[in-house]
Amino acid sequence: MKLREYEAKNAIKAAGIPVPAGFLIRTADELITHLDELGDAFVLKAQVDVGGRGKAGGILMAGRTDGITVAKDLFGKQIKGLPVTEILAEQKLDIRHEYYLSITVDRSNKQPLILFTEAGGVEIEITAKEHPELIRKVVANPLMRDLPPFMIRELIGTAPKEIGPIINRLYRIFIDKDALLAEINPLVTTPNGVFAADAKIIVDDNALGRQGFTINRDLSEREREAGKHGFSYVELDGAIGVIGNGAGLTMATLDLIEFYGGKAANFLDVGGGAESERVMNAVRLVASVPAVKVIVVNLLGGITKCDEVAKGIIAAGISQKVIVRLAGTNEAEGRRLLSEKGYEMLDTMDLVVKKAVEVTS
């Protein structure tokens, strides 16, 4: 889950990395008490859970005289469809140079990867493509609590030495906050020292509980509801509901829908060993999406028993058409139960998907 900017900045500040003076406001009037500290020019940043908010009009410049008006204006906006309920009002920095610093999980090395470039101010993706030699990289051993000084020297090159401790502090944040990404972009030098002008932290969804979060804000309400049942669920924009067991098989079912020219409405993985009640809940959840015209159930029973699946489908009693492919443990009994009730069953995943695409087109 991506932290909001002010949450990330608070974490960074608490770890001893300087951030610009800033205040979180929930109404435009709250700005009045902070005007003195913010000075003549400051920035108003909408705290919304979407990327690319700057280009969408979510970041505005303001000053002492027009600050309240600009804040009111921003509170009245929708940024990529999301209402603005919180704004971070932040002092404008006198920037001399911009750097880029990030720590991610390197899948190949199975270790934290730290990236730093002195050539900031340009989008990092562009630098990576056009001048990869300007990005310095080190891979850290996750068993070490601090980065050894040589790694920091390798990273900073000719950049100011004050950046060294900041890199190590960000590394500790990366570990302590269960981050998948901790990024300061840009990290800037000013006449008053080095500051983290913007910060981004993505917390591991599997660690939200121990990090004190009760919900995952990145998920839609239906996705959260699915999570309560222990399902993995993703909303898409087609008309075919998809239920499978196991993420890979369910994903392969979606791909097959695309292969045959259809579009999936969602992705629901019931997990292993699902009993009839779980299957019933899964079918009802998928059927509750208004766009769903037909539901494909593709289950390969190992630990999951086909007769339990059949009972669940029947118990769900939904109005949409359900097309079923069941294979594996207790397959014969599952098929018998479903055919008694007149459900359509086909032998392979190719056949069920083809049929569903035909029904919707």
Place this chain on the structure above:
Amino acid sequence: MIYGDKNTGVLVQGATGKQGEFHIGLMNAYAQQAGGKGVVAGVTPGKAGQQVHGVPVYNTVKDAMKHHDIGAAVIFVPAGAAADAIMEEANAGITTIVCITEHIPVQDSMKAIAYARIVGASVIGPNCPGLLSPGEVKMGIMPAGLFSRGNVGIISRSGTLTYEVVDELTRAGIGQSTVVGIGGDPVIGQTFVDVLSRFAKDPQTKAVVLIGEVGGNLEEEGALSTSLPIVSYIAGVSAPPDKRMGHTGAIVEGGEGDARSKIARLKKHGVPVASRVSEIPEMVRELFRCVC
């Protein structure tokens, strides 16, 4: 076979839990059929002296090692305790550690895998179904009924999708040497590269099916690292960016790790990529025609 055979004694960590107990039963039923050792010991702290399907339970891995010849371990403990279980086994000298547990925080996995590497243990998973060498050994939760013995190795980031491929191959009369589920997390111990290097030394394995998905580039790294004939399948062509597709590791992030670019890179290196699972058996047959 790789990682173990019928003579490998297996330890189960989390033996007295629901999952542990259920799968000790299935693993030992398989061992009996294959004439192998199977699960010889279980570990659950505080439950020493109990038995699960006749398998003795110990408090610690070291205690179990005193009484049994153990070559591999399978972990079923909850996510909060799994990294510790990996390190306990590695520290006790077990060299093959299969971690079935799902939802382990990545920071924990990174530490446990780094520790295992230092002491010379290989971790398969986490968040994986384990491995099965037909007729030899089953370490994990794969449904044994679908498998048949043969010369094709399978490496996969998925569980049920692997069973689907195994089922297709078996029905087509193509048997398997060893099937390894390496796990659906962003950080996993044994990657495609590691398993392929084992297959390269395994005389039984003549070709490999590599089943990948969106997220990262471990599939391409693997395919580039080996001279074994490979057929690949990549799930998630229709996966939207920045959405986790069930597996923690199955996510297209920052425009990287999407299925189409993976498939393009694999094809560029001469690896045939199936666009549907049902095409895999015929493509494997085609490989064998080329090899012969």
